[in-house]
Amino acid sequence: MSLSPRLHIAESHKAKMEIARNRLMVAIFIFAAAFTLLGLRMLDLGLVQRVAEAGNNHSEHAAVMASRSDIVDRNGVVLATNLQTSSLFARPKRITEPRVAAARITAVLPELSEADVYTKLTSSKSFVWLKRKLTPREKWQVNALGIPGLDFQNEEERIYPQGAMASHVLGYVDIDGKGLSGIERFFNSRLSDPSFADEPLVLSMDVRVQHALGDELSKTMERFSAIGGAGVVLDIETGEVLAMASMPDFDPNHAGSASRDARFNRATAGVYELGSIFKTFTLAMALDSGVVELNDSYDARQPISIAGFKIKDDHPQNRILTLPEIFIYSSNIGAAKIAMDVGGEEQRNFLQRLGMLRPATIELGEVAWPLYPERWRDINTMTISYGHGIAISPLQLAVGSAAMVNGGELITATLIKDHDADYGDRRRIISESTSEQIRAMMRATVQIGTGKNANVPGYRVGGKTGTAEKSDVGGYREDALMSSFMGAFPMDAPRYLVLISVDEPKGIAETYNFSSAGWVAAPTVRNIVARIAPILGVEPSTEEDPHFQQAALLIDASKAN
Amino acid sequence: MKTSHIIIAALVFALALSGLFSLKFVAEGKERQLRALQNQVQDDQRAIRVLKAEWAYLNRPANIQDLAVKYLGLRPLAPKHIYGGLPSLPWRVASGKIDAPLVDFVMTPPDEPVRLANLGKQASIGDTEVILFEAPVVRQPMDAISLLMASDIRLVGGRP
Incomplete structure (x- = not known):
């Protein structure tokens, strides 16, 4: 009889150990599964998705593309191209002294009328254009004024380096870059097609002739x-x-x-x-x-x-x-x-x-x-x-x-x-x-x-x-x-x-x-x-x-x- | 035994942690570098576009023409300025003895008697002796290079 309680204790101890081991096993299994998942996810991120992301990086790399392709003559001389320019706009609510600001803006941009600028700066809108497509010099001068509430928006401008030459063939575009006449209009969809953006349109013209x-x-x-x-x-x-x-x-x-x-x-x-x-x-x-x-x-x-x-x-x-x-x-x-x-x-x-x-x-x-x-x-x-x-x-x-x-x-x-x-x-x-x-x-x-x-x-x-x-x-x-x-x-x-x-x-x-x-x-x-x-x-x-x-x-x- | 396990695990943990973080920082640094390079490439590409437009602007034929008129005194090319094959080239005479361009000429070896009326004028082109004749038009295309190489050949020129 003296054995039985000990045996009982031993028995119960063994059972408890069994339960503990089982619980441990469950925990180990859960953790192992979780870590396996993490490992797999890491492999996925590291090997599979990384390649895709690298691809993204690559396309980001070639990002400088004009929104409208160039027009060149038969020998590759540029007839029309897009350059980046800045347009000046104002947030009237942030302008503290509109009268002074208007006077100083018109001092560097003389083609704007002071009264006009003042009306724009005091308007209730949150955004007004002051001037589209500034030259780099004008932009620098406006920046030098240091007036808060003025800002620039990057825009593209169509430039015809040859001036009046072949103007009737080339045509021209409106301020948003849409072709209004000539080649610019006839090939408007081709010129503004992003898939052709870095492929110039080659004309049969020869600038020398x-x-x-x-x-x-x-x-x-x-x-x-x-x-x-x-x-x-x-x-x-x-x-x-x-x-x-x-x-x-x-x-x-x-x-x-x-x-x-x-x-x-x-x-x-x-x-x-x-x-x-x-x-x-x-x-x-x-x-x-x-x-x-x-x-x-x-x-x-x-x-x-x-x-x-x-x-x-x-x-x-x-x-x-x-x-x-x-x-x-x-x-x-x-x-x-x-x-x-x-x-x-x-x-x-x-x-x-x-x-x-x-x-x-x-x-x-x-x-x-x-x-x-x-x-x-x-x-x-x-x-x-x-x-x-x-x-x-x-x-x-x-x-x-x-x-x-x-x-x-x-x-x-x-x-x-x-x-x-x-x-x-x-x-x-x-x-x-x-x-x-x-x-x-x-x-x-x-x-x-x-x-x-x-x-x-x-x-x-x-x-x-x-x-x-x-x-x-x-x-x-x-x-x-x-x-x-x-x-x-x-x-x-x-x-x-x-x-x-x-x-x-x-x-x-x-x-x-x-x-x-x-x-x-x-x-x-x-x-x-x-x-x-x-x-x-x-x-x-x-x-x-x-x-x-x-x-x-x-x-x-x-x-x- | 237990302590050593813990120490090893802690070491491995610390090593892995520092490795991971340093890798992360390196990767971030590379990414920043990449972005900076991409920005620079974009700036350069933008600058190239501007320069190309400027190049086209400065090379406007009208501009070149104005500059040429102002500084070079060049005139448009006339047909006579254009080389039309070796036979069409007159002989250039440096000595100044022959002023009329020689449009036709015959080539004879030194020993062969010349059956043309001798004008008695003599000139020399380099080492080559030239005798002028009132020659009937004899057009004989020849390879000028080999002609100039052969020093024992006498040139007999005719006047137009």
């Missing part, structure tokens, strides 16, 4: 006191626009202060009767349809009277003219007769195919519809044959002329340089051989015809003058001309086309008071070609393509008036 075009055009305008001008330089193989100018121009950095007239793009949004350059189309159409041949001739002695209207020549030769003579002396009578032989229906179809009866295709919103008669009567056929009674944009004329010169294929004008494009979208308008004949006549026009002033020794320029009287209510004004010249070079393998239109030039003593195309536009094109040909890598040569002789033989220069 653009400068030569704009410089010569504005010089001509100044010289002849013209009211406007437009110019296009086109690559006739690819359709790339190398330069496009419209005068007067404006600075897109301050587009708001430019007049409507300055912002108007005369090269695409203006339609004009561009005159005799249309004879290129008339002769190409007639030669290509087989109605006439190069050595056919027309009597240009008598003016044509039709529907109370008299068609006469500006450079009258008063004799029977061969086709090349009609072209190089720009005979309206000859062109009208040729067009009548071809027929109005055919002429309309030809111009339709050439894209003269619909707006030009270009990456701009400012493109105007051409103006042409709804009913194509004989009088229309005649006047349109020499470029009156139809109004088109200078760009349209350049693209149409390119098809006459480049072997007969219509190209699509573009402002975008595209490495991948094969420029395959071409439509044949005239045959290769007709194009060759047109080229020969264009070269002869510059050698001995109305376009002599466009000749640049070595660069084989060929072209056509176009002098149009501007129409007004109730007829044409003889004193107001539109002088244009379309030139292509080098004529033995034409690659570039230059078109210049000068609006209302006034004759000067040096040009014997003439303001026609041969005196105004042709020398401008000569200067432009002389400047851009070396840039474009055109090799000068004194050798002439023998096929010009074919046309030259049909020209009796000794009888020229």
Whole structure:
């Protein structure tokens, strides 16, 4: 019996130990599980999520991205870019002495009115803009004032480093960076797309060519006191626009202060009767349809009277003219007769195919519809044959002329340089051989015809003058001309086309008071070609393509008036 | 036994703790450094944008033209200034004896009799003797380099 209580004690002790051990085991298990969880979580954080976070860090690294991508020219010269600027705002409730503050702010920002600033600073709003987009210097000066309650907000500003150059092509943006005209507007969604932010939009333009075009055009305008001008330089193989100018121009950095007239793009949004350059189309159409041949001739002695209207020549030769003579002396009578032989229906179809009866295709919103008669009567056929009674944009004329010169294929004008494009979208308008004949006549026009002033020794320029009287209510004004010249070079393998239109030039003593195309536009094109040909890598040569002789033989220069 | 266990555990604990914290501080320091670098990269990128715009602004063709007119007296390139292949190059004569540019020339070995009317004028281009002739136009494109290398060849120039 003496054993039993001890045994009992031992037994109960053992049971208690068992319970304690079990409890301990439970605790150990819980802790072990918790630590395992922690360990797993650490592994998760350390190995898996860390990689993701590192990725985040990386994207944070490349964070400086403008909200609008740059625009550059074909050689990468910056035409438009975004820079960070600061805008000044005030928290009126924190301004302690609004009158003093207003006086001191207007002292460093003189373009603000003191009364205006005072009203803003005393307003009940919690936030007012004082001035948007300060220059770094202005920002420093405002900071130096040390007025509490003023603060800056970082903003981006669109900068056009080239100033007024190519302003009509680039367009401009509003204060929030939304494109309002030109490329800025046409490609607004592309330019503001974040996925393209660090990928500049590459234009087909070349700033060097653009400068030569704009410089010569504005010089001509100044010289002849013209009211406007437009110019296009086109690559006739690819359709790339190398330069496009419209005068007067404006600075897109301050587009708001430019007049409507300055912002108007005369090269695409203006339609004009561009005159005799249309004879290129008339002769190409007639030669290509087989109605006439190069050595056919027309009597240009008598003016044509039709529907109370008299068609006469500006450079009258008063004799029977061969086709090349009609072209190089720009005979309206000859062109009208040729067009009548071809027929109005055919002429309309030809111009339709050439894209003269619909707006030009270009990456701009400012493109105007051409103006042409709804009913194509004989009088229309005649006047349109020499470029009156139809109004088109200078760009349209350049693209149409390119098809006459480049072997007969219509190209699509573009402002975008595209490495991948094969420029395959071409439509044949005239045959290769007709194009060759047109080229020969264009070269002869510059050698001995109305376009002599466009000749640049070595660069084989060929072209056509176009002098149009501007129409007004109730007829044409003889004193107001539109002088244009379309030139292509080098004529033995034409690659570039230059078109210049000068609006209302006034004759000067040096040009014997003439303001026609041969005196105004042709020398401008000569200067432009002389400047851009070396840039474009055109090799000068004194050798002439023998096929010009074919046309030259049909020209009796000794009888020229 | 028990005490030593506790001491070892405490040591390990202290070691782990200090290790962990020092690691944490190092990581924080690196992060600060990273942020500073990122800020600097951003500032630099911003500065690059500004400089690029300024570069484009200062290189405006109109600006270059004004400066060139003011300081350089350069004029636009004329077609005659452009090199059109070796045959189109006239010979340059340094002595000043020949003022009219020689546009055409023939090359003869020294022994071969020259059948052109001798003008009697002589000039020299470096070591090479040149005799001027009233020559009919003979255009013979040649490699100027090898011509200049061959010292025993006499140049016979013609006048345009």
